[in-house]
Structure formats: C-alpha cells, structure tokens
Amino acid sequence: MPDNKEQYFDILIAGAGFAGSLTALILHNQGFKVCVVEKGRHPRFAIGESSTPIADMQLRDIAVKYNLPWLHDFSRYGSWQQSHPEIVCGIKRGFSFFKHHPGQDFTTDANHKNELLVAASVDDIQSDTNWMRSDVDAFLVSKVQEAGISYFDLTEIVSAKRNSEWEFNCICPEGAMVIYAGFYIDATGGGFLLEKLTGVKTSSDSFLTDSFTVFSHFHGIARWTEMLKDANIPTADFPYDPDNSALHQILDEGWIWMLRFNDQRTSFGFVLSCKEQSLKGLQTAEIWDAMLAKYPAIKNILKDATLAAEPGKIIQSARLQRKVDRCFGPGWAVLPHTAGFVDPLFSSGIAHSISGIQKLVLNP
Ligand SMILES: Cc1cc2nc3c(=O)[nH]c(=O)nc-3n(C[C@H](O)[C@H](O)[C@H](O)COP(=O)(O)OP(=O)(O)OC[C@H]3O[C@@H](n4cnc5c(N)ncnc54)[C@H](O)[C@@H]3O)c2cc1C
Known part of the structure; x- marks a missing residue:
C-alpha cells in the first residue's frame, strides 16, 4: 500500500452514470472503501431513459437487499412523484x-x-x-457524496499500471493526481478506457444487427x-x-x-x-x-x-452494436453497458445494468 493512504481505495469505479453510482453506494454499504472517477460533471445529458417492470422490480429488490430504502420510491411513478417531484420523469x-x-x-x-x-x-x-437521466444520475451522485464516498469529477484517467494493486494516473482540475486501488470497475458505458488500461478490445464484428x-x-x-x-x-x-x-x-x-x-x-x-x-x-x-x-x-x-x-x-451515434473481448480479468471487471450493447428496442439497458451490479457486489 502506498504512503498516501488517503488516496488508497479498495475499489475505484470509473464512470458516474446511474450504474456506477449505484455500484458505489452498494459496495460502500458493504464496507468497502470506494471512489468514483467521472470524466464529466453532473448534471449532464444521457440517453437510456425508459424503465421496465423488470428494472423496477430489481430496484425494489436492491433497495431492500443493500439497505438503500430511498431507492424504492423510484420504482413506480406514484411513489416517485410523492417523494421526488423535482426529479423529472x-x-x-x-x-x-x-x-x-x-x-x-x-x-x-x-x-x-x-x-x-x-x-x-x-x-x-x-x-x-x-427517467430524465440528467436528473436521476445527478441525484445518485449527490447520494454518493452524501454517503462520504470519494468522488472525483472532471477527472480523466490517463494511464494505469497494476502490480499487487492499481496505480491510476489522473488529470483533475487541480492538476495531476495518483489514485491507488485494489480493484477497478469500469462503468464508463464504452470500451475506450478499458482498452487503454487493460488492452482488452471492443468490436462490432460478430453482430448481425447493424x-x-x-x-x-x-x-x-x-x-x-x-x-x-x-x-x-x-x-x-x-x-x-x-x-x-x-x-x-x-x-x-x-x-x-x-x-x-x-x-x-x-x-x-x-x-x-x-x-x-x-x-x-x-x-x-x-x-x-x-x-x-x-x-x-x-x-x-x-x-x-x-x-x-x-x-x-x-x-x-456510430454503429450501436459492440462488445468487449473479456468482461473481467485480474483486478478488474466491467458493468453491462461497458461490456456491450445490441439495440435499445424493448429498453433492456437499465435492467441489464442492475442485474450486472448484483452479480458483481457481495450477495448478502
Ligand atoms: C439510443 C439508446 C437508447 C437507449 N434507451 C434505453 C431505454 O429506453 N431504456 C433502458 O433501460 N436502456 C436504454 N439504453 C441503454 C442505457 O443507455 C444504458 O443501459 C445505461 O445508460 C447504462 O448506464 P451506465 O451508468 O452503465 O452508463 P452511462 O449512462 O453510459 O454512464 C457512463 C458514465 O461514465 C462516464 N465516463 C465515460 N467515459 C469515462 C472515462 N473514461 N472516465 C470516467 N468517466 C467516464 C460518462 O461521462 C457517464 O457519466 C439505451 C441506449 C442507447 C444507446
């Protein structure tokens, strides 16, 4: 472990979309020291907005399982309007x-x-x-910060190396910064960072959908x-x-x-x-x-x-279809929207992301 313990985390999550933030909140509740690195700043525009019965069932499920009771309200229009009418949906x-x-x-x-x-x-x-994703994602980031999870926005991970742990070289608004972490979760919603840090490639070759x-x-x-x-x-x-x-x-x-x-x-x-x-x-x-x-x-x-x-x-957009060659490796794993994408018909993305999160975190 490096001397600067402040900058050492059990888990670094890259990307503060709703999936990165939910993963951070769950892992934090499970006792891990987590940080989230976001290249942009909330609120920011995002696509991927319609929930489904499965996504909402999963939200209710993780609200109970991982002690995030406030999440329950977002699983139905009525309770959302009662609790958070200011978050547009x-x-x-x-x-x-x-x-x-x-x-x-x-x-x-x-x-x-x-x-x-x-x-x-x-x-x-x-x-x-x-979901008005800009509102929902910004709200979840406020929950991340409220929980005391370290959150670095406008921060770019420039390079990383891993021996027994990861050393991430970042550029943040204050200048260069090094973050150390035991594990890296890619929640960036694409394969660019993953390829830069691990060499794992993203391709579209094997899809019939175009x-x-x-x-x-x-x-x-x-x-x-x-x-x-x-x-x-x-x-x-x-x-x-x-x-x-x-x-x-x-x-x-x-x-x-x-x-x-x-x-x-x-x-x-x-x-x-x-x-x-x-x-x-x-x-x-x-x-x-x-x-x-x-x-x-x-x-x-x-x-x-x-x-x-x-x-x-x-x-x-460019062609929508893509998938990574590998979803996990030594010291890292990706969430579903980094792992790949086929087509938005039937709005399966939110549900996929939540089920991916549940596979990655500890099961209570
Ligand atoms: C056209 C289209 C329509 C869709 N419609 C639906 C729908 O109706 N319903 C549905 O369920 N799903 C839909 N989806 C899928 C949905 O968009 C995804 O499932 C969802 O956005 C995944 O959320 P996420 O938090 O994993 O990733 P994202 O929403 O992609 O968030 C990733 C975050 O990572 C940040 N980031 C990116 N690169 C870096 C980096 N290098 N370092 C740090 N941070 C970084 C970004 O700024 C962003 O904040 C749609 C997708 C598309 C393309």
Whole structure:
C-alpha cells in the first residue's frame, strides 16, 4: 500500500452514470472503501431513459437487499412523484407500436391494424417511468457524496499500471493526481478506457444487427393520441394513452422512440439500419430531413418542436452494436453497458445494468 493512504481505495469505479453510482453506494454499504472517477460533471445529458417492470422490480429488490430504502420510491411513478417531484420523469404504461408506410399518412382499421399496445401496469400510480437521466444520475451522485464516498469529477484517467494493486494516473482540475486501488470497475458505458488500461478490445464484428441512431430532446412534440383523434382514428379502447408509454413508430428503415417527460420535454430518436442505401453519405441533419420527408405523420409530430437546451442539437451515434473481448480479468471487471450493447428496442439497458451490479457486489 502506498504512503498516501488517503488516496488508497479498495475499489475505484470509473464512470458516474446511474450504474456506477449505484455500484458505489452498494459496495460502500458493504464496507468497502470506494471512489468514483467521472470524466464529466453532473448534471449532464444521457440517453437510456425508459424503465421496465423488470428494472423496477430489481430496484425494489436492491433497495431492500443493500439497505438503500430511498431507492424504492423510484420504482413506480406514484411513489416517485410523492417523494421526488423535482426529479423529472414521465409515465410509462407500456410499449406502444405504430407502423408507418413511406409516403403515406398513418392508417389503421377497426381491428387496429398497424397498432400494438402492450400494457405493463394497471394504472399511472403503479406505472414504470421514463427517467430524465440528467436528473436521476445527478441525484445518485449527490447520494454518493452524501454517503462520504470519494468522488472525483472532471477527472480523466490517463494511464494505469497494476502490480499487487492499481496505480491510476489522473488529470483533475487541480492538476495531476495518483489514485491507488485494489480493484477497478469500469462503468464508463464504452470500451475506450478499458482498452487503454487493460488492452482488452471492443468490436462490432460478430453482430448481425447493424444500426445507428439520431436523437435529441425536444419541446413541443405533438401528442400522438391527439393526432390520431384529429384523423378520426379510434383511441377509446386503448388500454392506456400511448403518449404515456414508450411510444415506438415503426418504419421500413428502422424505428423511432418517443419518451415523454412531465415537464413537456420529449426524448425522440430514430434507430436506423446502417445498410439503408438511401441514407448513405448523408450528414446528420440530412438524415433527419430525409426521414421526415418520407413519413408525413412523423413530420407532423415534429411540426412545432424545438430542441431542448440539453443537448441542444441532434446527435448521431456510430454503429450501436459492440462488445468487449473479456468482461473481467485480474483486478478488474466491467458493468453491462461497458461490456456491450445490441439495440435499445424493448429498453433492456437499465435492467441489464442492475442485474450486472448484483452479480458483481457481495450477495448478502
Ligand atoms: C439510443 C439508446 C437508447 C437507449 N434507451 C434505453 C431505454 O429506453 N431504456 C433502458 O433501460 N436502456 C436504454 N439504453 C441503454 C442505457 O443507455 C444504458 O443501459 C445505461 O445508460 C447504462 O448506464 P451506465 O451508468 O452503465 O452508463 P452511462 O449512462 O453510459 O454512464 C457512463 C458514465 O461514465 C462516464 N465516463 C465515460 N467515459 C469515462 C472515462 N473514461 N472516465 C470516467 N468517466 C467516464 C460518462 O461521462 C457517464 O457519466 C439505451 C441506449 C442507447 C444507446
């Protein structure tokens, strides 16, 4: 152990997304001396927002198992609103799908052709939620700090070596800093740091799925249910209002997610096939415009929409599919969002992350 015991930790967690922070809180409660290193500063924009019944069940589970009782409130819309109305979220009653055809307005029939609504909760109180990740992640970091866990933000791990323990060379706002730790958990949500520190590579080669996304947060996105009503499309027998769900518009080239929040912001993004010839060589704004030109009903949804301050622009991702060659090694392990990603359809990310955390920490 180095002389400077202040900078020695049992476990260093890189990345303070919700998963890194939850891991830190659990390990701290289990008696480990933990630190969290975040390259950015909260609140910061993040994608990955809709929870599911499994994710919420897991939240309730870890709230009890790892002595984080306040976490329980975030597992249902009703208790979230009662305990933390200031942390923005939205109601998510289920998964809704509407199929569009290029060049045509949305159409259906008395049997709800082109529509699929999958209810996941009985009412709004019991409902799953769309998380405003910037708010949720910032709140969890405040819990990390409240617990007395060492938290270094705006800090970059430049290099590291490991003999019996890790020695991390970091750059923080005050200058260079060395952190020593027995174990390293990568919660950065990508493979860059892992490769830099361990040489373990991330690749996309073995995936059949080949997609990318263009997305942002908006104000003023029209309510889909109102648009259906305006077009005299029956909605009275819907099990819930599709705007209060993870609303998916299905296209020939991929699909759109629409996740509405209480404060009138909406997360909206296209997931598109990288193989789509009509989009090859286009810039982000051109892809956006090309998709709206093809689908009149989608263009109409966005008619009065303006970009929200954060992120304030339309973002285009690289290919989404990736996985690391190894998930753990001597003195290190990764959380699921670092380990890999396939596709956001069905919103499995939050649940994957929580189950990964449970595999990594001590079982009570
Ligand atoms: C387009 C898209 C849509 C998605 N939609 C959903 C959804 O609806 N529901 C769902 O459950 N999941 C969804 N996901 C998956 C979801 O985003 C992830 O499961 C979730 O973000 C994982 O959280 P995390 O805390 O592990 O990682 P992240 O949210 O990626 O957080 C990583 C943190 O690490 C920090 N960091 C990065 N690099 C470094 C570094 N070198 N050093 C220090 N810190 C670093 C970042 O600043 C960030 O704060 C979606 C994913 C994508 C790509």
